[in-house]
Amino acid sequence: xxxxxxxxxxxxxxxxxxxxxxxxxxxxxxxxxxxxxxxxxxxxxxxxxxxxxxxxxxxxxxxxxxxxxxxxxxxxxxxxxxxxxxxxxxxxxxxxxxxxxxxxxxxxxxxxxxxxxxxxxxxxxxxxxxxxxxxxxxxxxxxxxxxxxxxxxxxxxxxxxxxxxxxxxxxxxxxxxxxxxxxxxxxxxxxxxxx
Amino acid sequence: xxxxxxxxxxxxxxxxxxxxxxxxxxxxxxxxxxxxxxxxxxxxxxxxxxxxxxxxxxxxxxxxxxxxxxxxxxxxxxxxxxxxxxxxxxxxxxxxxxxxxxxxxxxxxxxxxxxxxxxxxxxxxxxxxxxxxxxxxxxxxxxxxxxxxxxxxxxxxxxxxxxxxxxxxxxxxxxxxxxxxxxxxxxxxxxxxxx
DNA sequence: ATATAGACAGACAGGTCTGTCTAGTCAATA
DNA sequence: TATTGACTAGACAGACCTGTCTGTCTATAT
Numbered sequence: 001x002x003x004x005x006x007x008x009x010x011x012x013x014x015x016x017x018x019x020x021x022x023x024x025x026x027x028x029x030x031x032x033x034x035x036x037x038x039x040x041x042x043x044x045x046x047x048x049x050x051x052x053x054x055x056x057x058x059x060x061x062x063x064x065x066x067x068x069x070x071x072x073x074x075x076x077x078x079x080x081x082x083x084x085x086x087x088x089x090x091x092x093x094x095x096x097x098x099x100x101x102x103x104x105x106x107x108x109x110x111x112x113x114x115x116x117x118x119x120x121x122x123x124x125x126x127x128x129x130x131x132x133x134x135x136x137x138x139x140x141x142x143x144x145x146x147x148x149x150x151x152x153x154x155x156x157x158x159x160x161x162x163x164x165x166x167x168x169x170x171x172x173x174x175x176x177x178x179x180x181x182x183x184x185x186x187x188x189x190x191x192x193x194x195x
Numbered sequence: 196x197x198x199x200x201x202x203x204x205x206x207x208x209x210x211x212x213x214x215x216x217x218x219x220x221x222x223x224x225x226x227x228x229x230x231x232x233x234x235x236x237x238x239x240x241x242x243x244x245x246x247x248x249x250x251x252x253x254x255x256x257x258x259x260x261x262x263x264x265x266x267x268x269x270x271x272x273x274x275x276x277x278x279x280x281x282x283x284x285x286x287x288x289x290x291x292x293x294x295x296x297x298x299x300x301x302x303x304x305x306x307x308x309x310x311x312x313x314x315x316x317x318x319x320x321x322x323x324x325x326x327x328x329x330x331x332x333x334x335x336x337x338x339x340x341x342x343x344x345x346x347x348x349x350x351x352x353x354x355x356x357x358x359x360x361x362x363x364x365x366x367x368x369x370x371x372x373x374x375x376x377x378x379x380x381x382x383x384x385x386x387x388x389x390x
Numbered sequence: 391a392t393a394t395a396g397a398c399a400g401a402c403a404g405g406t407c408t409g410t411c412t413a414g415t416c417a418a419t420a
Numbered sequence: 421t422a423t424t425g426a427c428t429a430g431a432c433a434g435a436c437c438t439g440t441c442t443g444t445c446t447a448t449a450t
Contacts, residue, residue, distance in 0.1 A: 026311045042398045113308040116221045118369050127367050165360025172322050237428045
């Protein structure tokens with residue numbers, strides 16, 4: 001369950017444990033005692049690296065943002081044979097995620113729901129993540145040949161909304177088919193712009 | 196903040212208080228002590244009506260399911276001048292919700308994220324709610340003239356996905372504009388089927 | 391060799407959580 | 421009038437929470 005691997009430094013061990021447990025069970029459900037137990041770290045060490053649990057939660061969000069975007073870039077690159085195929089490949093990529101038995105939804109949306117406070121650091125960091133992903137999508141649309149910037153941004157926003165809708169649907173239905181539904185909608189939107 | 200109104204019976208008072216507080220702050224964040232304080236009820240009375248806090252959470256979901264669908268029916272009826280306008284009126288309706296300062300996202304999706312357990316009663320009840328809403332959307336599509344059942348169900352599923360995407364976007368961005376984006380996508384999907 | 395930094399183990403404080411229990415009040419009914 | 425049942429008030433148990441603190445051990449650097 002945990003990711004001890006006592007070779008790595010304590011901070012990394014704590015963060016890796018938090019990534020696994022926070023994603024699986026939520027932030028509030030996981031106590032500091034469990035985190036230190038599973039990461040094989042002393043409590044004082046924990047609080048040396050993360051002054052409070054909230055700081056760890058924030059680090060968790062930021063770390064996952066980087067990892068998630070790297071995953072998307074790599075998976076789209078693998079699945080899309082041509083630049084034109086990249087926008088729709090986003091939905092093939094997310095489908096793979098849905099099929100992973102450890103899939104538990106979007107860590108960012110889940111955290112926003114959990115903290116339930118729009119002015120919290122976690123909320124802001126999660127929102128920032130989605131802006132970054134939307135920018136990635138806009139790049140894919142650019143590479144796919146959509147030259148008009150305002151059209152591109154509107155489409156990027158639409159695909160982001162479809163992606164979020166697919167994720168929340170998949171976790172609720174515990175099924176990967178929402179990815180296909182979202183992909184078909186996206187294809188309809190892109191028809192005529194890319195073809 | 197609370198909804199005492201000591202005229203009504205204790206069970207209703209507890210449930211109304213839970214609806215307000217659970218929606219605003221989440222289920223885990225609200226303790227039983229706070230619930231009984233704000234509903235003006237003794238602890239023993241609370242546990243007489245709800246054997247555990249989980250039972251109250253489940254009652255909260257079920258109650259909100261009924262209320263939400265009643266709200267959608269009433270609002271679509273008010274906003275759509277003709278049956279053909281009903282499917283898109285869903286997005287005008289949700290926009291009103293987004294503009295309400297007390298809007299805090301989808302109670303069902305939030306609860307699913309919070310409990311983080313696909314086999315929980317709360318998760319199942321929330322999923323059941325969405326199936327019921329999808330059935331409502333299918334009815335609107337039927338009334339709007341989409342005769343083919345399989346086409347209708349696919350479109351209903353698409354509109355539900357758009358609705359979920361819009362909600363998660365609105366709560367994250369703390370803005371109502373996601374409703375318009377979702378409405379435009381829905382209009383594109385419906386073009387040709389309704390006109 | 392000795393000092394320093396950082397890790398370990400784990401007790402502890404102070405607070406919160408859910409759920410149980412006792413004791414007393416009040417209104418309706420037999 | 422006496423009893424019953426649902427209510428209020430709040431103490432309590434036991435678990436769990438975050439965060440602090442003391443003390444020990446090891447590795448590195450001087």
